[in-house]
């Protein structure tokens with residue numbers, strides 16, 4: 039199930055926010071939902087200019103999503119508060135707290151790389167979408183079309199990411215490019231796009247661009263899709279497996295074991311047999327949506343696994 043639906047918890051939360059906005063609309067007898075009002079304000083602010091809405095809109099949406107999620111997880115890491123959150127660490131007693139110099143290095147490097155290459159990639163994607171026939175600004179797609187498009191986009195992106203990531207693990211490329219991303223064996227949120235510019239372009243930006251162009255998504259869908267991508271990628275590197283959110287166990291295993299789990303979802307690894315090590319690990323048992331306040335370590339303790347004779 040995780041192979042196909044890994045990012046669904048994020049979309050569940052988007053759907054919940056949308057449902058609350060519908061309730062607010064009903065209570066106050068408004069003609070439009072909050073979602074529609076935001077879109078109306080945004081199109082008005084950009085004078086209905088599709089280029090501005092696409093490039094500046096995605097830049098704004100992705101920055102807001104990244105900065106807020108990285109800030110929350112970094113607060114957990116540096117403050118070591120709230121105390122109960124410690125039990126959700128994927129690798130307990132690591133980065134408690136993280137090395138501040140390494141954190142600042144990753145933050146500065148990621149910010150410069152992120153902004154420098156995102157804008158040209160968005161311009162490329164915009165013209166690609168124009169070529170494919172970009173959907174009109176109105177009507178705004180309904181929530182189900184948005185979520186299904188985002189879900190399809192995720193899987194297209196994952197194919198591109200898998201190909202790029204596996205290629206970057208080739209011995210001739212690894213030490214020059216991908217080694218930077220693997221400086222963190224036990225990851226923290228800020229490490230999410232801490233990678234060489236070539237990796238950032240081929241592993242993150244181009245798959246995202248082709249995903250949006252292939253599904254010919256609406257600009258508003260592109261906003262949601264990029265926000266969901268940034269949030270789920272940051273969760274994957276956060277080092278915390280929190281209840282009711284995506285499980286980060288799958289990608290965490292890649293950082294720990296190195297030559298397994300190249301894809302974000304797991305489907306491509308399953309097809310090409312690059313998840314054999316993971317299949318026998320405790321990470322696999324813990325790799326699920328937590329639907330109670332019990333941590334993955336409480337539900338699947340190491341000791342219990344050792345008795346079962348499985349690899350750790």
Ligand SMILES: [Zn+2]
Nearest residue numbers: 203207216292
């Ligand atoms: Zn890697």
Ligand SMILES: [Zn+2]
Nearest residue numbers: 219275289293
């Ligand atoms: Zn990673």
